[in-house]
Amino acid sequence: xxxxxxxxxxxxxxxxxxxxxxxxxxxxxxxxxxxxxxxxxxxxxxxxxxxxxxxxxxxxxxxxxxxxxxxxxxxxxxxxxxxxxxxxxxxxxxxxxxxxxxxxxxxxxxxxxxxxxxxxxxxxxxxxxxxxxxxxxxxxxxxxxxxxxxxxxxxxxxxxxxxxxxxxxxxxxxxxxxxxxxxxxxxxxxxxxxxxxxxxxxxxxxxxxxxxxxxxxxxxxxxxxxxxxxxxxxxxxxxxxxxxxxxxxxxxxxxxxxxxxxxxxxxxxxxxxxxxxxxxxxxxxxxxxxxxxxxxxxxxxxxxxxxxxxxxxxxxxxxxxxxxxxxxxxxxxx
Amino acid sequence: xxxxxxxxxxxxxxxxxxxxxxxxxxxxxxxxxxxxxxxxxxxxxxxxxxxxxxxxxxxxxxxxxxxxxxxxxxxxxxxxxxxxxxxxxxxxxxxxxxxxxxxxxxxxxxxxxxxxxxxxxxxxxxxxxxxxxxxxxxxxxxxxxxxxxxxxxxxxxxxxxxxxxxxxxxxxxxxxxxxxxxxxxxxxxxxxxxxxxxxxxxxxxxxxxxxxxxxxxxxxxxxxxxxxxxxxxxxxxxxxxxxxxxxxxxxxxxxxxxxxxxxxxxxxxxxxxx
Numbered sequence: 308x309x310x311x312x313x314x315x316x317x318x319x320x321x322x323x324x325x326x327x328x329x330x331x332x333x334x335x336x337x338x339x340x341x342x343x344x345x346x347x348x349x350x351x352x353x354x355x356x357x358x359x360x361x362x363x364x365x366x367x368x369x370x371x372x373x374x375x376x377x378x379x380x381x382x383x384x385x386x387x388x389x390x391x392x393x394x395x396x397x398x399x400x401x402x403x404x405x406x407x408x409x410x411x412x413x414x415x416x417x418x419x420x421x422x423x424x425x426x427x428x429x430x431x432x433x434x435x436x437x438x439x440x441x442x443x444x445x446x447x448x449x450x451x452x453x454x455x456x457x458x459x460x461x462x463x464x465x466x467x468x469x470x471x472x473x474x475x476x477x478x479x480x481x482x483x484x485x486x487x488x489x490x491x492x493x494x495x496x497x498x499x500x501x502x503x504x505x506x507x508x509x510x511x512x513x514x515x516x517x518x519x520x521x522x523x524x525x526x527x528x529x530x531x532x533x534x535x536x537x538x539x540x541x542x543x544x545x546x547x548x549x550x551x552x553x554x555x556x557x558x559x560x561x562x563x564x565x566x567x568x569x570x571x572x573x574x575x576x577x578x579x580x581x582x583x584x585x586x587x588x589x590x591x592x593x594x595x596x597x598x599x600x601x602x603x604x605x606x607x608x609x610x611x612x613x614x615x616x617x618x619x620x621x622x623x624x625x626x627x628x629x630x631x632x633x634x635x636x637x638x639x640x641x
Numbered sequence: 642x643x644x645x646x647x648x649x650x651x652x653x654x655x656x657x658x659x660x661x662x663x664x665x666x667x668x669x670x671x672x673x674x675x676x677x678x679x680x681x682x683x684x685x686x687x688x689x690x691x692x693x694x695x696x697x698x699x700x701x702x703x704x705x706x707x708x709x710x711x712x713x714x715x716x717x718x719x720x721x722x723x724x725x726x727x728x729x730x731x732x733x734x735x736x737x738x739x740x741x742x743x744x745x746x747x748x749x750x751x752x753x754x755x756x757x758x759x760x761x762x763x764x765x766x767x768x769x770x771x772x773x774x775x776x777x778x779x780x781x782x783x784x785x786x787x788x789x790x791x792x793x794x795x796x797x798x799x800x801x802x803x804x805x806x807x808x809x810x811x812x813x814x815x816x817x818x819x820x821x822x823x824x825x826x827x828x829x830x831x832x833x834x835x836x837x838x839x840x841x842x843x844x845x846x847x848x849x850x851x852x853x854x855x856x857x858x859x860x861x862x863x864x865x866x867x868x869x870x871x872x873x874x875x876x877x878x879x880x881x882x883x884x885x886x887x888x889x890x891x892x893x894x895x896x897x898x899x900x901x902x903x904x905x906x907x908x909x910x911x912x913x914x915x
Contacts, residue, residue, distance in 0.1 A: 393810075
């Protein structure tokens, strides 16, 4: 049992309230990702769950037990830090076996578990090396290995890939996905600001904004039916086109949102002037200027052969229009 | 290319001059200590005759041996106590948040604003009123007070440079905050701890002014005071004075040689990467 229940959790630093009334239910074995802009409180929430930060008020349960006052080492968690946090004066073997030595595990057990984790992460050739002798990717694998060795009920990842280059990030992301497959009973909570990581890894995503939970849902739910304007703008790259005013009113809501891939170029009731294009290989982004709606982004497959300044027709499928009320909440009916 | 060579040459020359200025008196003391008295003032810098009689003479003096023992006792105790007090004090200033922490840090630093001479009289009055005059305890406490502020601030700088995440990782792995300090932070700042201990020893070993003010009895004199007694107007020997100087210098030189790698590491290490 490694389910996590967060009830009315608040965290303040003096007069500054960083987390406000957080309520979350994370099932045992679930992979949940916290996303949100910088300063939204996602790392603080993770640190509250880990026990590295105390909770100002509210309740935190792990495996059915209230752990508000339980020290981090007794919560059955392991954490992978953004900066790896490998102990520089210990080699990989000692780094990975550190928690077991603290627990006074036998030498044979420590050795066996370190070797098992090293095999899982292809770290055997590096066991006698020091962190300074490893590449960024290898260090991150050691950090994950150190967490695996503890056999935790809950895995916490604090932006584990943000120090890696783009290629390595993809490779390590796949490794984490594979790791999750091998640990089906382990609950994983992962903090990132990279929505590709969130969309590809998560069973469910928790979107945080200004210390509040904005929406919780599967990647598909968040993408297909964002509950608020904030989520609509935050999830998806390039961002959803958000249009207010007369143009939106004409489509039945104070504010509407249209994903760039749902903008149909070349046909439709509207006219826009092409201001700029970005070619990405598999597809292109076309930036349009519409006199009433303002600037819009369209995503088209392949290369967009429209000269800048061309005025062209565009439109949207009605079913793909997301409608929001004046407070930014999603309207369920058109 | 020529400009670079010229610049390098000039820099080398300046370094050489600085080195000669620093080393010449030390070399002179060492050479004079192994030359007969007659050659010290008359001969050149290169010795032609050697003798160990100056060393034999000062080691034959019981007051000098007592002073050597006293200096060693005070130096070692001051060094150990400096480390034992400065490590937790600097860790607390670096890692914990509490009311008055910054002010306390400022007060520790503020003690360095006054030269030792300025606090000499109050210290002497204080030590006298405590009845500790002419005791090694008095010297130990005053030397500790002299060196601790710098030791605390120096160590605080090194602890600040150790990422907190390392300790947090250790806490999650199962240690307490103190356990993380001993198992993670302390090994990482070991060069700085050794540097602080060495400096405390050197400071105590060579301290003259407070010793002069607090000590008058032969049995509790330290080496710098004993060296002063060698300047005896009735039986004065430059060779013995120089030999005394060498004896005073030897432990510090040995310490620096023993810990040179750690000291250089302690003085230059900036941050620690994981």
